[in-house]
Amino acid sequence: MTDIRIEQLHVPDNLDGEGAADFLRAVEVSRQVRVGTWGNDDLAYTGEELLALCHDPYEWYVMLVARLDGQIVGRAGIAMPLDDHTELAHVTLDVLPSAEGRSLGRRLLEAAESFVRGENRRVVVVETNHSATELQSEQEGGGDERLLHPAAGPGALTLENRQARFAHNAGYQLERVEHFSSCALPFPAERAAELLESATASHGDEYAVHQWTDSCPEEWAADVARLEAEMGQPAGEGPWDVAHMREAEEISQSTGRHTLVTAAESRASGRLVGYTSISVLGKRDDVVFQDDTVMEDGHRGRELGLRMKLANLQLLARDYPNPHAIYTWNSAEDTHLIEINARMGFTVAGVTGQWRKSFDPGD
The missing domain is CATH 3.40.630.30 (Gcn5-related N-acetyltransferase (GNAT))
Structure with a gap:
């Protein structure tokens, strides 16, 4: 029988201390997910960067992990501002491709939502990332009836996409679509x-x-x-x-x-x-x-x-x-900056979807 557990990860004081092995495993899960999405780990946190984020005095950062037969195969990073916007929580989900199909993402997100609601956070924001290659393949196979349009600005994501379908089915509204591009240095x-x-x-x-x-x-x-x-x-x-x-x-x-x-x-x-x-x-x-x-x-x-x-x-x-590279995100409606970037040699790597779910009564 497969054993699946969702638990809060202990954040070590340093990368050589108690709990560092599990922490670094969660970092590696995040890195592998980004390699799978973008083809490299340029956007992945290093252990030092994520540890610094966990000790940020202006933002409470909590990590939940999914264990499959004892091994960490997924994580949910929960960022909660401590100064302004204390109603918000930003959740980042990472599940190894090899562990998909077991509802780990859904269980991690539900656990993250339960955690933040217990901290009186009323709005959860999540991101989905979509490479240009992935989007092209999906758009060729889907019709307009499968498109999700954001609440603000142009752009769209298709329900053919696994991540977009996951966020939509979890009750999140697509707020904005941002272009993600890069330029070699x-x-x-x-x-x-x-x-x-x-x-x-x-x-x-x-x-x-x-x-x-x-x-x-x-x-x-x-x-x-x-x-x-x-x-x-x-x-x-x-x-x-x-x-x-x-x-x-x-x-x-x-x-x-x-x-x-x-x-x-x-x-x-x-x-x-x-x-x-x-x-x-x-x-x-x-x-x-x-x-x-x-x-x-x-x-x-x-x-x-x-x-x-x-x-x-x-x-x-x-x-x-x-x-070796510079990366940037632009709102889809900001055609002026997108045009400047194109003239400079930036190429579109994909898009990021910004999703929002409110737990306010009546929303």
């Missing part, structure tokens, strides 16, 4: 020169570029906070000001992560009108992530975003030359 010098020439021809010397790493210079702090508040924060994320921005910088640096920023100043107004950022992980230096690119509406369409991104890649190459 180092960035070709010839391509950079060609794109920079085009950008310069579009806006001349109307803007000055400023750069920094980790901490925004005080002279630009109010401008960056304003841009973030006006353009960069999703609805419902609450107030954003300089104090909040400084706290976010401290949290990022406490994990060993570095943030590279390139911002554009309008020479006419003397204030920042846009910025872009890249994250360098603290525990691995072979991949990096393109984060926010924010621009005031009146300055769009002049290839300023392209110029900022190129300058930030130059800063990355100078200070962090080891990454």
